[in-house]
Amino acid sequence: MQNPPTRTQVAIIGAGPAGLLLAHLLHRRGIDTVVLESRDRSYVERRQRAGILEQGTVDILRATGAGRRMDRQGLRHDGIELRFGGESHRIDFPSLTGGRSVMVYAQTEVVKDLIGLRLDEDQPILFEAEALEISGIDGDSPQVRYRRRGQEHTLACDVVAACDGFHGIGRRSLPGADTFERVYPFSWLGVLADVPPSCEELIYAHHPEGFALHSMRSPEVSRLYLQVSPDERLENWSDARIWDELANRFAVDGGWELGTGPITDKSITPMRSFVTEPMRHGRLFLAGDAAHIVPPTGAKGLNLAAADVTLLAAALLRWYRTGDEGGLDSYSADALRRVWRAEHFSYLMTSMLHAQPSRDPFELRLQLAQLHYTATSAAAATSLAENYVGLPLPGAEDIVE
Numbered sequence: 001m002q003n004p005p006t007r008t009q010v011a012i013i014g015a016g017p018a019g020l021l022l023a024h025l026l027h028r029r030g031i032d033t034v035v036l037e038s039r040d041r042s043y044v045e046r047r048q049r050a051g052i053l054e055q056g057t058v059d060i061l062r063a064t065g066a067g068r069r070m071d072r073q074g075l076r077h078d079g080i081e082l083r084f085g086g087e088s089h090r091i092d093f094p095s096l097t098g099g100r101s102v103m104v105y106a107q108t109e110v111v112k113d114l115i116g117l118r119l120d121e122d123q124p125i126l127f128e129a130e131a132l133e134i135s136g137i138d139g140d141s142p143q144v145r146y147r148r149r150g151q152e153h154t155l156a157c158d159v160v161a162a163c164d165g166f167h168g169i170g171r172r173s174l175p176g177a178d179t180f181e182r183v184y185p186f187s188w189l190g191v192l193a194d195v196p197p198s199c200e201e202l203i204y205a206h207h208p209e210g211f212a213l214h215s216m217r218s219p220e221v222s223r224l225y226l227q228v229s230p231d232e233r234l235e236n237w238s239d240a241r242i243w244d245e246l247a248n249r250f251a252v253d254g255g256w257e258l259g260t261g262p263i264t265d266k267s268i269t270p271m272r273s274f275v276t277e278p279m280r281h282g283r284l285f286l287a288g289d290a291a292h293i294v295p296p297t298g299a300k301g302l303n304l305a306a307a308d309v310t311l312l313a314a315a316l317l318r319w320y321r322t323g324d325e326g327g328l329d330s331y332s333a334d335a336l337r338r339v340w341r342a343e344h345f346s347y348l349m350t351s352m353l354h355a356q357p358s359r360d361p362f363e364l365r366l367q368l369a370q371l372h373y374t375a376t377s378a379a380a381a382t383s384l385a386e387n388y389v390g391l392p393l394p395g396a397e398d399i400v401e
């Protein structure tokens, strides 16, 4: 692209799942967008994140023509396994939620699909374009100043959607916000391994030494996590030590074998809960990680981002079509209602499954009581299942034609 566009209807900062899905939903309904992304294309297509899509996320991708590869390559999962006290317990989603399930489809693939669709339709994504300043949000013609290839440019627009993640400039540009935060006293060591998953469904394992999760990316690639201390260093974890510790934490009475294979990626991720309120000021709207972070135990990060932008796209469509600002005015409150529900679920899953660094025996017994209750009570299992597959997505019907 020789000359970058100088004006658009909705300027979107960030080409993560939030920004890309918003651009996709708006483009389908004839609303013009420009996506500014500070990183290059291959970086955003390779970033490893959780890969569980709620039913509502699957439905919106499918209904808007972005689900074709997901439907071929994604793995539909009808349940998860909880492991604790040497036993396995399955939570069945469809029977507890009126037929809903989740899709295991890596976030990298969702991002690749959305970038591919956008470029196929000649819609602008400016990679290596870093937004530097958002101005004019109290008026009706805000601007985003950004730097690309050493040169500064200005993009004028009607609305700025800051989908620029936790470290972006969107949140800092929204005056008068309140923030709420909890940092957990543990991190996740995550590995990608070239080995077929040793299970058909995800395993969330509680163990006195710490939590472990067995997930997957494909029938050939496993994704596994271990709870580690927040100051843990990757150098201390040889591949052999990782496999030993995983086998230890997944062990069940009667035996179960964890397949091992070459580890191709290793990283340590801190765990936090974070929310900023409100998510809108004037013509600036926040969506996704720019406004909230959840610990990954409930697999809600990408799904919350999808829910925010579905709501925002529906509100923008209504405004452009009819001039009615009602959806824009209620965006923040509507989005935050779902955000706090997901925050609560993610917090509960995290506190039920992770070992406290203090190894407090009272806490341990409470966790086991809650796990046992979830495994044996239809009411408790239904609550977990309903939250895991995701509550209905407001705005979806309005934005899907």
Ligand code: APR
Pocket (backbone or CB within 6 Å): 013, 014, 015, 016, 017, 018, 019, 036, 037, 038, 039, 044, 049, 050, 107, 129, 130, 131, 132, 163, 164, 165, 166, 167, 168, 169, 287, 288, 289, 290, 300, 301, 302, 303, 305
């Ligand atoms: N200018 C342009 N782009 C920026 C800027 C900036 N100043 N700051 C950040 N970005 C880009 C980042 O490089 C990143 O690609 O914004 C994007 C934000 O994407 P994500 O961090 O993936 O955030 P989001 O789209 O909200 O993701 C939703 O999926 O798994 C999760 O952790 C992920 O929970 C998150 C979710």
Ligand code: PHB
Pocket (backbone or CB within 6 Å): 049, 050, 051, 052, 202, 213, 215, 216, 223, 296, 297, 298, 299
């Ligand atoms: C993953 O596949 O990376 C994953 C799955 C479920 C989670 C977190 C991460 O809760």
